[in-house]
Amino acid sequence: MSIQNIRLFGDPVLRTPAEPVVDFDKELRQLVRDLTDTMVDAPGAGLAAPQIGVGLRVFTYWVDGELGHLVNPDLDLSSELQDGPEGCLSFPGLQFDTPRALRVVAKGFNQFGEPVLIEGSELLARAIQHETDHLDGILFIDRLDREQRKLAMKAVREAEWAGQPAPTVKVSPHSTFGRGM
Numbered sequence: 001m002s003i004q005n006i007r008l009f010g011d012p013v014l015r016t017p018a019e020p021v022v023d024f025d026k027e028l029r030q031l032v033r034d035l036t037d038t039m040v041d042a043p044g045a046g047l048a049a050p051q052i053g054v055g056l057r058v059f060t061y062w063v064d065g066e067l068g069h070l071v072n073p074d075l076d077l078s079s080e081l082q083d084g085p086e087g088c089l090s091f092p093g094l095q096f097d098t099p100r101a102l103r104v105v106a107k108g109f110n111q112f113g114e115p116v117l118i119e120g121s122e123l124l125a126r127a128i129q130h131e132t133d134h135l136d137g138i139l140f141i142d143r144l145d146r147e148q149r150k151l152a153m154k155a156v157r158e159a160e161w162a163g164q165p166a167p168t169v170k171v172s173p174h175s176t177f178g179r180g181m
Helices: 026-041 122-135 146-158
Strands: 046-048 058-063 066-077 081-087 095-101 103-109 115-121
Touching (some): 026 046, 026 066, 058 122, 066 115, 066 122, 081 122, 095 122, 095 146, 103 122, 115 122
Antiparallel strands (some): 046 058, 058 066, 066 103, 081 095, 103 115
């Protein structure tokens, strides 16, 4: 088991779009293990590679007992929306109602380069969208309306972890689902 430190809001890696995976090798398999171990330990509903400082298009998820990962995701989103509470392991202890598509069809690859198709709704759809956003340098607070975003930024400034260097901060359980994303 290899638990990594989770990067917190303010770390530039969280705003940097990740690069596509081109090598489906043992290093990628180790990254998937590290992401999974870190996500389960946190605990979280999902974790993207940039959240542990790796700029590759890979994420893991753990929703309703389903543990998985996706490499180089491409999403098709429903036009029907859901609005619900969302947290993030890079924003420990904070959560805000965030609009998302109700359903998603995600195409990509597993750690061995084999094609993967994931269809999900509600929480799984939310987690897949949230983690794919991380791969694009987008944070869930970017999805909030202006007033909610102001409240979120105020909460960030008041958080005990604000301004702390990522390697010294241990993430604790949080978020609406009992776990962050």
